[in-house]
Amino acid sequence: MDIESLRAAHPDHWKMAAAIRTLTLDAVAAAKSGHSGMPMGMADIATVLYRNHMSFDPLAPNWPNRDRFILSNGHGSMLLYSLLHLTGYEQMTLQQLKDFRQWGARTAGHPEYGHAEGIETTTGPLGQGIANSVGFAIAEEALRARFGAKVMNHWTYVMAGDGCLMEGVSHEAISLAGHQKLGRLVVFFDDNGITIDGKVSLADITDQPKRFEAAGWHVQSIDGHDPEAIDAAIVAAKADPRPSMIACKTHIALGHAAQDTAKGHGALTDLDQLAAAKEVYGWGYGPFEIPADVKQMWEALGTRGAEARAAWQGRVDAMQAGPRARFEAAISGTLPRxxxxxxxxxxxxxxxxxxxxxxxxxxxxxxxxxxxxxxxxxxxxxxxxxxxxxxxxxxxxxxxxxxxxxxxxxxxxxxxxxxxxxxxxxxxxxxxxxxxxxxxxxxxxxxxxxxxxxxxxxxxxxxxxxxxxxxxxxxxxxxxxxxxxxxxxxxxxxxxxxxxxxxxxxxxxxxxxxxxxxxxxxxxxxPTLRTEHKNRNLAARGAYVLAESEATRKAILMASGSEVSVAMEAKALLEAEGIGTRVVSVPSMELFAAQEESYRKRVLSGGAVRVAIEAGVRQPWDRWLLGERGREAKAGFVGMEGFGASAPAETLFEKFGITAEATAAQVRTLLG
Amino acid sequence: MDIESLRAAHPDHWKMAAAIRTLTLDAVAAAKSGHSGMPMGMADIATVLYRNHMSFDPLAPNWPNRDRFILSNGHGSMLLYSLLHLTGYEQMTLQQLKDFRQWGARTAGHPEYGHAEGIETTTGPLGQGIANSVGFAIAEEALRARFGAKVMNHWTYVMAGDGCLMEGVSHEAISLAGHQKLGRLVVFFDDNGITIDGKVSLADITDQPKRFEAAGWHVQSIDGHDPEAIDAAIVAAKADPRPSMIACKTHIALGHAAQDTAKGHGALTDLDQLAAAKEVYGWGYGPFEIPADVKQMWEALGTRGAEARAAWQGRVDAMQAGPRARFEAAISGTLPRxxxxxxxxxxxxxxxxxxxxxxxxxxxxxxxxxxxxxxxxxxxxxxxxxxxxxxxxxxxxxxxxxxxxxxxxxxxxxxxxxxxxxxxxxxxxxxxxxxxxxxxxxxxxxxxxxxxxxxxxxxxxxxxxxxxxxxxxxxxxxxxxxxxxxxxxxxxxxxxxxxxxxxxxxxxxxxxxxxxxxxxxxxxxxPTLRTEHKNRNLAARGAYVLAESEATRKAILMASGSEVSVAMEAKALLEAEGIGTRVVSVPSMELFAAQEESYRKRVLSGGAVRVAIEAGVRQPWDRWLLGERGREAKAGFVGMEGFGASAPAETLFEKFGITAEATAAQVRTLLG
CATH class of the missing domain: 3.40.50.970 (Thiamin diphosphate (ThDP)-binding fold, Pyr/PP domains)
Incomplete structure (x- = not known):
């Protein structure tokens, strides 16, 4: 890679990209952990994308019509954090970059949704980002169809690496996107030929462009360090009605001693090598230092986005009251009254x-x-x-x-x-x-x-x-x-x-x-068991008394779903023998666990024998059988201990002993 | 589909294939459930494969060098059961076919490994079979390299449908196979254009042949009902050094009123339509009736296999003693003494x-x-x-x-x-x-x-x-x-x-x-905690007393993995205060649960306070904390309640409170 001539040919571009590269090097060195190579390899693509195409407003990070940028190869998180810092997202301070991968920082090892504005989705498990992006593009299409291109009209850009494309989920994602003709989806494939174990060729010979073509995508192959080629490819991708994949030949850890090696994928923390890389970049600045002119060029992109957002707001304001209210309700997630x-x-x-x-x-x-x-x-x-x-x-x-x-x-x-x-x-x-x-x-x-x-x-x-x-x-x-x-x-x-x-x-x-x-x-x-109507959402409490004991309460049957009716039948059997039995329906253990103790105590009162019935394994029931005032000697479970079998359903419930009779028998045994 | 001319052109082939189709129809009708369409669509491929290529011996179903036949689209299980019955596998009686999908039958809804000889793997969850097959082919290559082609030298044949190929796991499988150049792997793609929801085109436009080519496979496209084309394709597939995919255009539920429809995928149980289909096939026989000449043609294939197996046995017998012993040990899975x-x-x-x-x-x-x-x-x-x-x-x-x-x-x-x-x-x-x-x-x-x-x-x-x-x-x-x-x-x-x-x-x-x-x-x-050597495998009991209490036992700490050393530190803290503490290492809950009660009782004696420590959720621990003589009021857990975070590991253990101090504090609280 002739970095010298790249620098000479596109000096502004180079400096902007170098800011990403050096922030990455500095942050990984400070954390003594992380992944340096990807941001250093994809910085040119990110720079061209943000400079010439991305529409976003750092002052309104949640602007509904912003372009979405998704880092599927999320280990390269410093690329995203650098972009957010450089373009002026308030939450992404320089201090956050210095605290990369530390407790409480917004700059987690992988981008975590909700940790900082501008992080569109959590990535890290490979392939998830590219598969999420199909959903982003679907949502955009759906909203554009519903509310019009004046208020919903954006692009979804994705960076993905070899790992993302080897994962099976990528196949499901790209074939779904191809079928759906999601033309506003553009994927940059970081074709650097390197994985953790070594060269990609150790494990893969897939012709990725051909594979995407087979799924109905528009495909291009370019030099991922050539700003003009990158821009031309994005322009062509946007012009094509199909989803687009741009295979970008890049050098992992560009300009570093570890360039083009598996070592370059990980944390490059050697300070001498770091200094040498900065020299190659022509970057004479200290750790985390960004010269004002470079910061200014990055911030100007946000200003451009702010103008686009203002124009968009004008169009929203100009909508008729009904559609506008519906649009805003949709965006805010407000449910109809x-x-x-x-x-x-x-x-x-x-x-x-x-x-x-x-x-x-x-x-x-x-x-x-x-x-x-x-x-x-x-x-x-x-x-x-x-x-x-x-x-x-x-x-x-x-x-x-x-x-x-x-x-x-x-x-x-x-x-x-x-x-x-x-x-x-x-x-x-x-x-x-x-x-x-x-x-x-x-x-x-x-x-x-x-x-x-x-x-x-x-x-x-x-x-x-x-x-x-x-x-x-x-x-x-x-x-x-x-x-x-x-x-x-x-x-x-x-x-x-x-x-x-x-x-x-x-x-x-x-x-x-x-x-x-x-x-x-x-x-x-x-059968319908709740034959007495109640306005109140009883399931929201997680568990509730569905049927109180008639005789003196000696047993509590807990069950969920299809086994609640089994519990009701068992109750009938037991009550007929004078064994007072309460049936507790447990639609949700999580919601029940969240109730105050007094309520839980009312529903699962102590003293009685408890049997839980569920056509699954016992593990999650131990808490309610043995805990919450339960006792081992007075608790039983009717359910599955192994895998199922092939037969008509009624036969299976019978053979696996998930029946009212088996439940009643267990209660009798526990009552002694 | 001009069935008339197919019948005329290849009368024997047609009859053999019709046996599969009609057994399928009869079994599904008897069960009133199942999947008719796939066996009816792929019967021609199966017939040609078995007739001209498959090497197997029904009398020695586990012959190590048999060809493997894997039904990745496992819902078409009646295809496999028909083949096993027709070729004479002892366990696959006609009665088994009549008991299709019934309790206790070998003929489960999907092929279940171990239910009958000749079922090479359990399939049903789509994509698993084709992904398994890569492993079969790898094993064959490895054994051939180790022991020579005279004793290991077989093919792996796979049937797969649209569903298998849409699943992400198929991408991982075919790219792995392409990279590994598994030339003895042949996949028949049942290209019938139909899924459960309707036409494949509802959800997919993938060019499957092109996709396999991109993964490095040899690819052919044929008419899946033309016996000559099928045979020629198999011959060509075997001649090519790459794994082979044969895209077979087929008609789901061929010859039935439901042919080429999503309905044809499922259970075709209408008896009039069944009779009409048999008429189309020229099949004048009753339910589950196979004429002797047809059965004989099928059984002859097994005879051919028996000869191949005898020849193979001769070659094994002729091996030198050392290699032969190693080969037989490998095949039987015997571990070296x-x-x-x-x-x-x-x-x-x-x-x-x-x-x-x-x-x-x-x-x-x-x-x-x-x-x-x-x-x-x-x-x-x-x-x-x-x-x-x-x-x-x-x-x-x-x-x-x-x-x-x-x-x-x-x-x-x-x-x-x-x-x-x-x-x-x-x-x-x-x-x-x-x-x-x-x-x-x-x-x-x-x-x-x-x-x-x-x-x-x-x-x-x-x-x-x-x-x-x-x-x-x-x-x-x-x-x-x-x-x-x-x-x-x-x-x-x-x-x-x-x-x-x-x-x-x-x-x-x-x-x-x-x-x-x-x-x-x-x-x-x-740290190494087991500093006193014992020949005995203590982990095999699932849980054991790693360190006994010094002072009078008041607490039992249970832990697994990295938290056992936390427990040991907590014990030191507690013993220093005179709180006798036993540490139980729990490498495996399953193995511990399998021990006799007296042993479990010795390890988890009653009376003491119990605290479990594991950097995971509590759910599986309730059994050991609250059950097995435990009591809610005297039990505690030190672990995780939600997801983790990004920070150095020591910080995380500290912040999430998984420490010796937190454990000791919990014991003190529980002791009151």
């Missing part, structure tokens, strides 16, 4: 008609009244639409021909769907929900965890939530998944027992703004 | 020298003595070799140029690695282990669950197992993962506390034959 009444009316109807319905089917009934009221919902399924019951008649299909559609055929891409939903949720203005079989949440785990880490309000509709799935067998029957999701912080798992609880669960999910909600739904029909 | 001594010697050395080592580093020390002794190990990492410490000097790199190498650079493909390891383990003759950061087990979940479902002895080396990972932050720090893996049936999770326990953990993992083992290893250095 009538949602509460809509849900209540449905609950009342369900209590009165008491249908026998699978909770996946009652979920559809809820969506049928919710979707016409909450116009921000964007539904979908990973090719299980008829099974997840996620489509309602009013939605229409979102695709390249119909951007007003509100339902996405995500294809057989659970991980891509979940990651896209993260992007949709983070973009704002749209509320994503998506369905698959609960067991295939395994495939989506990487993105579901990030929903929780980021606090993204994504709604996961997971049907077929137990052996009740039946004949498809153990690979399709979740057993450990409720435990897994309950073990995941900031995830609310709701497993409603009947149509009324399903309506309440949807209300909770839609009202949640700070994290994902999982709706665990049955394949099989379930 | 000296392994026990090797592990003991290392343990002794570790106890005597008492190094301070990260458990990932002591894991490497174990591998350095194990790999030269257990020549079947095939290691690898998902691009974190230097971090997982999975490579030892003697292994060499397995790639197209060196099939004798025993270490695979899997690339940044955690899911592909796990699925390939499943295939390697199921093939036999080779013992796979592979590393990544524990948090990225999220990406591999789909395949890790299948290791457990199938009982595949895969060893997962998961380093950086807590916030001890440090600066990379919450996306890289597992918190809920130990709970998740412990919640998964048939998975043994081992989190060793020091170098000695690491050696014991590896011994347990290597000796395990019926399921996966997870080794959870620290990034950070840990």
């Amino acid at each position: 009538k949602l509460t009444g809509t849900i209540r009316a449905l609950k009342k109807q369900m209590s009165e008609t008491a249908p026998s319905l699978a909770t996946r089917a009652s979920s559809q009934k809820v969506l049928e009244v919710v979707n016409p009221v909450v116009l921000e919902t964007l539904g979908g399924s990973a090719d299980l639409t008829g099974s997840n019951n996620t489509l309602t008649a009013d939605l229409g299909i979102f695709d390249a021909e119909n951007r007003k559609g509100r339902y996405i055929h995500y294809g057989i891409r659970e991980h891509g769907m979940a990651a896209a939903m993260n992007g949709i949720a983070l973009h704002g203005g749209v509320r994503p929900y998506g369905g698959t079989f609960m067991v295939f949440s395994d495939y989506a785990r990487g993105a579901m965890r990030l929903s929780a880490v980021m606090g993204a309000p994504v709604i996961y509709v997971l049907s077929h939530d137990s052996i009740g799935l039946g004949e498809d067998g153990p690979t399709h029957q979740p057993v450990e998944h409720l435990a897994m999701m309950r073990a995941t912080p900031n995830t609310i798992v709701l497993r409603p027992a009947d149509a009324v609880e399903v309506a309440e669960a949807w209300e909770i999910a839609l009202e949640r703004k700070d994290g994902p909600t999982v709706l665990a739904l049955s394949r099989q029909n379930l | 000296k392994l026990t001594g090797t592990i003991r010697a290392l343990k002794k050395q570790m106890s005597e020298t008492a190094p301070s080592l990260a458990t990932r580093a002591s894991s490497q020390k174990v591998l350095e003595v194990v790999n030269p002794v257990v020549l079947e190990t095939l290691g690898g990492s998902a691009d974190l070799t230097g971090s997982n410490n999975t490579l030892t000097a003697d292994l060499g790199i397995f790639d197209a140029e060196n099939r004798k190498g025993r270490y695979i650079h899997y690339g940044i493909r955690e899911h592909g690695m796990a699925a390939a390891m499943n295939g390697i383990a199921l093939h036999g003759g080779v013992r796979p282990y592979g590393g990544t950061f524990m948090v990225f087990s999220d990406y591999a979940r789909g395949a890790m669950r299948l290791s457990a479902v199938m009982g595949a002895p895969v060893i997962y080396v998961l380093s950086h197992d807590s916030i001890g990972l440090g600066e990379d932050g919450p996306t890289h720090q597992p918190v809920e993962h130990l709970a998740m893996m412990r919640a998964t049936p048939n998975t043994i999770v081992l989190r060793p506390a020091d170098a000695v326990e690491v050696a014991e953990a590896w011994e347990i993992a290597l000796e395990r034959k019926d399921g996966p083992t997870v080794l959870a290893l620290s990034r950070q250095n840990l």
Whole structure:
């Protein structure tokens, strides 16, 4: 790489890019950890993108129509932090850069959504950013179709490395984007030929441009250090109606002794080598020192963005009152006032008609009244639409021909769907929900965890939530998944027992703004248990007394979802023998755990025998069986100990002993 | 589709294929559930493959050199069951077909490994089969290189559908196979244009042939109902040194009223339509009726295989005694006798020298003595070799140029690695282990669950197992993962506390034959706690008294992995105050749960205050804190309640309160 001539040919560009490179070197040296090579390799691309294309306003970081910049190779976080600091984001002070990777700093090892304005999404687990970006581009298309290009009309730019492109989720993302013809999505592939283990060729020979072409993308290959080539490629990418991938040949750790090596991927902390690199860059400044003229050139980009934002605000102000109110409500995530009444009316109807319905089917009934009221919902399924019951008649299909559609055929891409939903949720203005079989949440785990880490309000509709799935067998029957999701912080798992609880669960999910909600739904029909209407959302307390004991209380049965009706049957058996039995429905352990102790004590009073019933593993139930005034000698569990089997659902419940009779028998044994 | 002329042109072929189609129709109709369309669409391909190419012996189903047939689109299980029945596998009786999808039958909804001979792997979750197949092909290459083509020299054939190819794991699999130039891998893509939601074009426009070419595959496109074209394509595929993909245009549910529709994907149970389809096929037989001439043609294929097997046995018998013994030991999975001594010697050395080592580093020390002794190990990492410490000097790199190498650079493909390891383990003759950061087990979940479902002895080396990972932050720090893996049936999770326990953990993992083992290893250095050598494998009991109380026992501290040394420090603090404290090391909850009660009682005696310490969520600990004679009022937990953060590891333990001081304080509080 002839750095000398690059510097000479584009002196301003070079200085601006060198600021990123040297801030990176200084921050990693200060932290004695981090990843130097990527920001040093991609600084030229970032500089051209921000200088000539990115529309953003550091003084209004959440401007809804800003271009989105997503760093999928998130280990190169210093690139993003440098850009935010240089362009003048208030929260990204120089001190933050000096505190890179330290406790309490906004400058975490990988970009963490919410830590600082300008960080659009949390990246780090490779492939997630590029998969999120598909969601950002979908949200933009949906909002542009709904509100017009005058107020929604932006680009989504992504940087991605070899690692992102090797991960399976990238395949799901790029094929979804190609199918959806997301023309406002531009991906820069950092083609530096280096991974942690060494050269990419140790593990991969993929022709990435050809692969993207096969997925329906517009593809270019350029020198990632040539500012003119970078700019021309971005111009061409924007002109093409397809999503664009620009393969950029770059040198990792450009200009450093570790250039083009796996060592260059990591933390370059040797101070002599650091000084030598600065010399190569022609950068005669001390640690964290940015000369005023360079800072000024960077800040001027924000000023340009501020003008664009002001013009945009003028167009919003000029909107008619109705559309404007709807636009602002969408952007702020405000739910329509009538949602509460809509849900209540449905609950009342369900209590009165008491249908026998699978909770996946009652979920559809809820969506049928919710979707016409909450116009921000964007539904979908990973090719299980008829099974997840996620489509309602009013939605229409979102695709390249119909951007007003509100339902996405995500294809057989659970991980891509979940990651896209993260992007949709983070973009704002749209509320994503998506369905698959609960067991295939395994495939989506990487993105579901990030929903929780980021606090993204994504709604996961997971049907077929137990052996009740039946004949498809153990690979399709979740057993450990409720435990897994309950073990995941900031995830609310709701497993409603009947149509009324399903309506309440949807209300909770839609009202949640700070994290994902999982709706665990049955394949099989379930009776309506809540036949007395209550306006109050009982599921919101996590657990509640569904049926009080008739005789003197000797037992408490706890259950969730499809097993609550088993508990009710067991109660009938026990009461017939004079054993007073309370049934506690537990739609959500997380919400119950959040209640004040006095309430928990009322619901799970001490003294009685406790048996929990759930067609899953026991692990998460120990807390409620043995803790909360429970006692080992007086506690039992009716559920699964291993994987399921292939047979009709009723046979499986019988064979695995998840029945009212088995429950009653366990209570009798515990009563001694 | 002009079925009439197909029948006329290839009468024998047609009848043999019709047997598959009609058995499928009959079995699905009997079960009133299942998937008819795929076997009806792919019957021609299966017939040509079995007739002209597959080498197998129904009387010796586990013949090590048999060709492997893998049904990645496992919902088409009736294709496989039909083949096994028709060719004469003893276990696959006609009654089994009649009991399709019923309790206790071998004929589960999806093919389940172990349910019947001839089922090479469990498929159903889409994409897993094609990803397993890469492992089968790797195992074949490795064994051929080690023992010669006379005794190991077979093909791996795979059927895969649109769903398999949309899943992200397929990308990881095909790019790994392309890089590894697995020329003995042949994939038939069932290009029928239909998924559950409708036409593939609803969700996908991928040019699959081009995509496979981009990954380095040999690609052909054919009419999947033309026997001559199918045969010619297989011949060409075998002649090419690259892995081969044959895109087969097929008609789902061929010849049925539901042909070429999404309905055809599912259960076709209408008896009139069934009869009409049989008429189209020219099949004048009753339910489950196979005419003798057709059965005979199918059985003859097995006879051909028996001859091949006899010839192979002759070549094995002719091997020199040494190589033959090694070959047979490898195939049977027998561990060398000296392994026990090797592990003991290392343990002794570790106890005597008492190094301070990260458990990932002591894991490497174990591998350095194990790999030269257990020549079947095939290691690898998902691009974190230097971090997982999975490579030892003697292994060499397995790639197209060196099939004798025993270490695979899997690339940044955690899911592909796990699925390939499943295939390697199921093939036999080779013992796979592979590393990544524990948090990225999220990406591999789909395949890790299948290791457990199938009982595949895969060893997962998961380093950086807590916030001890440090600066990379919450996306890289597992918190809920130990709970998740412990919640998964048939998975043994081992989190060793020091170098000695690491050696014991590896011994347990290597000796395990019926399921996966997870080794959870620290990034950070840990002191050696087992300074007194014991021959016995203490970790094998799951939990044991590491240090007895000096003063009268008032407290029991339980911990795993890196927190056992925290417990030891807390004990020192408490004993200094006269509070007798026992420290129980808990390397594996599963193994401890499997001990007889008297032992568990000895280790976790009642009466004392109990505090568990683990840098993860509490969920799996409730059982040991509150159960097993524990009491809520006398139990505490020192661990994580939410996600981690980015900072140096020591800071994180301090800030999250996972320290000896915090532990001692909790004990004091509980003692009141």
